[in-house]
Amino acid sequence: MRILSRKNLIFISFLTAFSYANLSAQNAEITINQDQKIPMLLDLKTEMSEDNKIGDRYKIQLFYGDNNEASEVFKEYENKYSYPAMIDYETPNYKVYVGNFRNRLEADRALLQIKENFPGAFIPKPKRR
Template identity: 30%
Template sequence: MKNAPSYFKAKFSAIGCCIFFMAFFALPNLAAAQTRGKVEVVKDPLIDTLMARRASLNKNNLTGEETASGYRVQIFFGSSRQAAYSAQAKFNQDYPELKTYIIYNEPNFKVRAGDFRTRLEAEKLQKEIAGMFTSLFIIPEKINIPKTDTTND
């Protein structure tokens, strides 16, 4: 029985040490974690320049021409590069005022002609060249808006 009070005394002294440790070391750290601090953002000034440049590129494409939704007539579709260039040359010979575009999506080449704002304009060209090319399609896509002539004749 003599050992019984010393056992409880030792147990309570261990608990007392834990409470002492919590009161003096852990609680002040928890209280300090609740304070607010400042966040400082450090960035390169070139980021602002790049963001402004990207905004200007979104307005105009790289060639400086404005784009809009419109239509083009696809005059060639195939896997031969030489055939695509010859179809483009054949079209440009008869219609030099219309732009042509060669698009390569592996493994096929596509030749598209014109920058038409309405489908009706594209259908008109499609009917005109129906005898020259075998498969003609009207494709809706972004077109380069033709520049208007502002001079008075």
């Protein structure tokens, strides 16, 4: 009685040869050639995203008025919420903005929470840049 028949021996040798060929094919090296400007452009895009200079983003306006009141509203807001806020000067008044939301749905969700303490808050139409 043989331990391995001829069919099994042929099958095992075929399987071994196939797996060896497959393993040696996976050791290939890949070379990627890219333009030198791509990393520079990615850095520029990251910087512009951080400065809120890209795209149509939604913000919530909390206040419109003089500097002292805007500072008070800003401080009160920062004590209660975690969305980023900023004071923007548009002649002759100051505006307090909250957030940098990608879509209207995110802005509306935040507005529902913020309206509890700032009932005059609203979402102005985003400016195209």
